[in-house]
Every structure is written in structure tokens, then in C-alpha cells.
Amino acid sequence: MKYGFLLYVIIVEFLVMRFYQQKTLEQSMADGAEIYADFCVQCHLQTGAGVSGVFPPLNQSDYLFEDLDRSIRGVKYGLKGNIVVNDETYAGIMASQGLDDEEIADVMNYILNSWDNSSEIQISPERVANIVK
């Protein structure tokens, strides 16, 4: 009986993983780290510190956490015009990098949980898909 329950849990878990393809946070962050190294690191740097006045920081960034949908929108469609990050104004342009929804979710999860950042919310590809321009 005890084993039957365990088996039930394993099967359900398997089916959920199989059909929803929801990654664990660890897997999403690992995939996101690769995306980060490929598309983001040139400007936002290995430490997420950015370059003061030119490329906004991602580490401990008030702008990033204030409105996660807005941050996702920036990655998905690009970002331009003045933004204020940690009391500093940035006027640059970030082009859309052409990432798909899953890649955006992964890199967001990596950024939201790296360096001194941590987030209780895991970004799903569905959430990214629902964000419009």
C-alpha cells in the first residue's frame, strides 16, 4: 500500500513533467546561464553589474524586480527610451535578441536568482507567451 502511493506519486509526477514540460528551477537556471553567456554578458557583464550610465545593472536592480512583466517585455520585444535603474537614468537601446519564450523564461530565472538576486516566482514560458508588446 505504502509503495502503491509512492508509485502513484511517481507516475503523476512523470505525467506532469511529460505533458507540461515544466522545468525545475535548477534546470531552467542552468539553461538560462547559457543564454546569458551568449546574449547578455557583453553588456550586463559576468557579475550582472552592467556599466554605470551605459548598461543598467541586473544585480540588485530595482527596475528589474518592480514589474516582472515589464522586464520580460523588454527582453522579448526590446527596450528603448529613458529608464531609471537604482536612481540612475539610462537612455540606451536594447534590441530584441530573437529568443523564444522558453529561452526568455530560462534567462529570466537565471537573472532573478543569480548574484545577490533571489526570487520566489519562477517565470514560465506560458507567462512569457502571454506578454504582448
Add this chain to the structure above:
Amino acid sequence: MKNSLLSTLFLLLATHMSCAQENHPPLIETPTEVDYTYETIVDGIDIPWGLAFIAENDFLVTEKTGTLYRVIDGNKTAVNGLPELYVRGQGGLLDVALHPNFKENNTLYFTLGMHLEGEEEGGNTALYCAQINGTELSEVKMLYKAVPNTKKGQHWGSRIAFDQEGHLYFSVGDRGNRDENPQDITRDGGKIYRLNLDGSIPNDNPFVGNDAAKTAVFSYGHRNPQGMTVQPKTGQVWVNEHGPMGGDEINRIVGGKNFGWPVITYGINYSGTPITDITAKEGMEQPFYYWVPSIGPSGMTFSTSGVYKDWQDNLFVGSLKFEYLERLVIKRDKVVKREKVLDKIGRVRNVIEGPDGFLYVAVEGKGILKIVPKA
């Protein structure tokens, strides 16, 4: 004793490493007084990339995310008829250039990120030609496409230039695969290519006759060339390319030569770890000049016209990283002076000399600027 030996070794290593990243002379100068200013010719183009003049006050500009503009008297109109492109990372719509006989055939060339139907995932750099009438493209034809595709975001190149003997040159970066692409002439990526103007491969290309080679390749061992121009006096193709941290280069292209990436470089990884411990090797070309620290070079032209005091024959290179246009003075085959022009203007993506002899600069977020001497 052992400890002091270790610390000496460590000190030596540290010195060696800091040497590799010491600022490379001549150091950049910021002039205190300038006798030029700039005019904005067209704005509202987020990432202007390629620039080609049809006539004075009539030019083409590519916007990286996939729009080709024709700008006449400062008014821009989107050109119709581009193929569907593949935008990812540093890839998108890149350079544009006019056929040397454009006046007779209305033909232009452009490079862009491309994924063809039926191909594997990802994309790679392609060269196209087309005819332009007003703001309509026709006879759109692919002349070359690098393979294989990859989902990597980095290093697509790409610039186009022509020599005086009927050849077209274009660049493709290493596509984020430095261990396989740049040193292998049987693979695309990390190369300067040379074609005839109709897209065919010249019989005297350096690797013609080598069955395994990509015979369009002219030189190899490049990382990410985003500046290309022909030295007006010698006719030689000059290229600038992004290095890793502290290894941006200017190279003078010679057919068949290996420019060394990633076996030799003056740069290190962005994480601070070394790529290689050598900066020179037999059989590999030294750069004409290298930048430490990296400036993020893009676009390159010589000023030939004499419309600017003291700038004739100087080389101009855009700096994406430090957001200025760099002027390099070359004497007896050496860079003897570097100076900031338009300091803090924004990320400079391209610079070319217009038919009126003025320098036109493409700046991200600003558009196309014309440098004019003060009256």
C-alpha cells in the same frame, strides 16, 4: 625558501598577465578644442548598421532588426522586397553596399542573418544582391550562405567592400564556435570571403584546387570583423574585428593568410581567464594594430577628401564600447596618434565617406550624423 620561490613565480605570473592587458600605445587623446560639429541627417533609426550612398543626399541605411531605408534629402522610406531574415543576438540585417557600376545596373549587395526553409535550426550569415528601383527591390538573389546554422547569438560579421579589380569581399564572424570555425578552411565562419561581382568564385582565389576547402574563402583566423574598407592608395582591403577582452584588431588582408584567432590573440576571455598564452606564431599574421582596452570597433573608412583640416588619409573607426568615433593617424606604416572625435555621442556602428567628401556616422539611437567643419 619554497614559499618565496612560489611568491616570485606568482609575481611573475601576475606581471605577465597585467602586461597582456596594459593599455596599448598610442594612448587615446581627447582634443580640448575642436573645429568641427555635426548635423543629424536622419533620425528615428534604432540601430543603423550599413550605409551606402547612391548620390549626395540620397543613401541607403539598414536597421538591424530588418528594415532597409532609402533616405532622400533627410526623409526616410522603408524599401520593400527584402527576403525574410533571421534576427538573433548580434545577427539581423547587417551591411549594404552598391555595385561598382550601380549607375548602370541599379544593383546593390547586402548581408543578413538567414535561415532557409528546410535547414537545421538556427541561422548564419548570407550575402544577397538585388536591384533597386525607387524603394522597391527586384531580382533578389542569394549569392552565398554560410553553413551550418547555429542558434548562437554571436559573431555574424559582417561588412562588404570592393577592390579595384572586380572583386567583392565580405566577412563572416566565427559564429560563437571559435574552436572549430576560424582555423578550418573547410568550414564557414571566421573568414574574409572574395567573390566576383556576379557571385561566382574567382579562379585565383587562394584555396581553389583544394577540394575540401570553401573556395570562396580569401583569408581565415578571424573572430568578428565588423569594419572593412579599401585603402585608397594601395587598393588593399583593411578589416577591423572585435577581439575578446583587450584584443580588437586592425588587419590588412592578404589572400590565403591566417590571422591567428583563436591560436594567437592579445585579448583574454571576458571572465578574465586566458584564451592562449601566445600572441605570435609562425605562419600567422600579426595585426596592423590592436586595441587594449577593447573599443568595440565597428565600421571603418579613410578620409580622402581634404574637407577637414589635418584629417586627410587618416583612418576612422566607430567605437561601440566607448561611444566615440576614433581617428587614427598613420605614418610610415604605424599608428602614431589616436584621437576621440564626437566623444560620448553614443554607440558608433558605422562611418563612411560620402560622395561630398564629408564623413557620415551611424550612431545607435541617434541616426545618421554628418561631421561638418566649423565655419
